[in-house]
Amino acid sequence: MYLAKIHVTLKPTVNDPQGLTVKGGLHTLGFNGVHSVRVGKYIEVRLDEKDGKKAKEQVREMCRQLLANPVIEDFRFELEQIKG
Amino acid sequence: MYLAKIHVTLKPTVNDPQGLTVKGGLHTLGFNGVHSVRVGKYIEVRLDEKDGKKAKEQVREMCRQLLANPVIEDFRFELEQIKG
Numbered sequence: 001m002y003l004a005k006i007h008v009t010l011k012p013t014v015n016d017p018q019g020l021t022v023k024g025g026l027h028t029l030g031f032n033g034v035h036s037v038r039v040g041k042y043i044e045v046r047l048d049e050k051d052g053k054k055a056k057e058q059v060r061e062m063c064r065q066l067l068a069n070p071v072i073e074d075f076r077f078e079l080e081q082i083k084g
Numbered sequence: 085m086y087l088a089k090i091h092v093t094l095k096p097t098v099n100d101p102q103g104l105t106v107k108g109g110l111h112t113l114g115f116n117g118v119h120s121v122r123v124g125k126y127i128e129v130r131l132d133e134k135d136g137k138k139a140k141e142q143v144r145e146m147c148r149q150l151l152a153n154p155v156i157e158d159f160r161f162e163l164e165q166i167k168g
Contacts, residue, residue, distance in 0.1 A: 037127065040126040043123050045121050061115075
């Protein structure tokens, strides 16, 4: 069994209205030092697979096909072997 | 300037309908080895602050007050000093 820790983030050039809203909220709360906020996703996938190489390839395909939108998002992940 | 890399995740006992939906989607795409999926948030905050200790305290307060819902979510973060 593998645990994939996946980060999906907006590409740096893409506007992040959610991040702007959070930044505004933090300013309203008095956190005036906040310079910028970017909001992304953090996804944990537990995968029944014994072969680390196959697990890596599968997670990459999951990101490409469903978890990330390749037009506006980047993804990266780490794999960790866990007890099933 | 500090960059805070914040992870906000649902507490382990809390239901994650979004994660269940993603899991269903992955199964439909043929990734039958997927055992479970949990979806959280990954937030990057750039903070104008020179003192690392103060930066840490501020980010913790941001999480408590706005970024995480302490009833159902956990948060953790790392701080990294960056060039302003």
